[in-house]
Amino acid sequence: MNLHPASNWLTQNRCIGKFARAIREEKGSASVEFVLLAVPLFLPIFLYLSAFSQLSSAELNARSLVREVVRAYVTSQDLNSAEVRANFLLKYGAQRLGFTANEISSMKLNISCSSRNCLEPGERVQAELEMRLTGANRTVRVSAQQYVSPWQ
DSSP: OOOOHHHHHHHHHHHHHHHHHHHHTOOSHHHHHHHHHHHHHHHHHHHHHHHHHHHHHHHHHHHHHHHHHHHHHHTSSSHHHHHHHHHHHHHHHHHHTTOOHHHHHTOEEEEEESSSSTTSTTOEEEEEEEEEETTTTEEEEEEEEEEOOTTO
């Protein structure tokens, strides 16, 4: 153990000198600092955008599905075949569009029209689809309408 005050001062100055030299000689530290600061800041943004993209894609697919279902409904010859076609297309189209089995089982389709016979020429038929998205834990409601062709 060295008790001389001058040697203690010299040791402290050497440490300070090494630290100052290390600070002056930092090459590439800006990129490291950027990565260390940017990743924690940008990661939540990327996660949010990814979740938003998946939700938007599911809503767009649901909107396309209900539009095709109502189109199949209004092009049917009678009400019985219209119901069968609409339900078949709902299940088949949902599978083809990539919805999960839980999402398909949660789908509720409601078809409405203003008259008693929905397939009268010129009749407006509206279909509403409600479903639960499992990944986002959200309920999606979409609708579409189609007119029965007067030349059918």
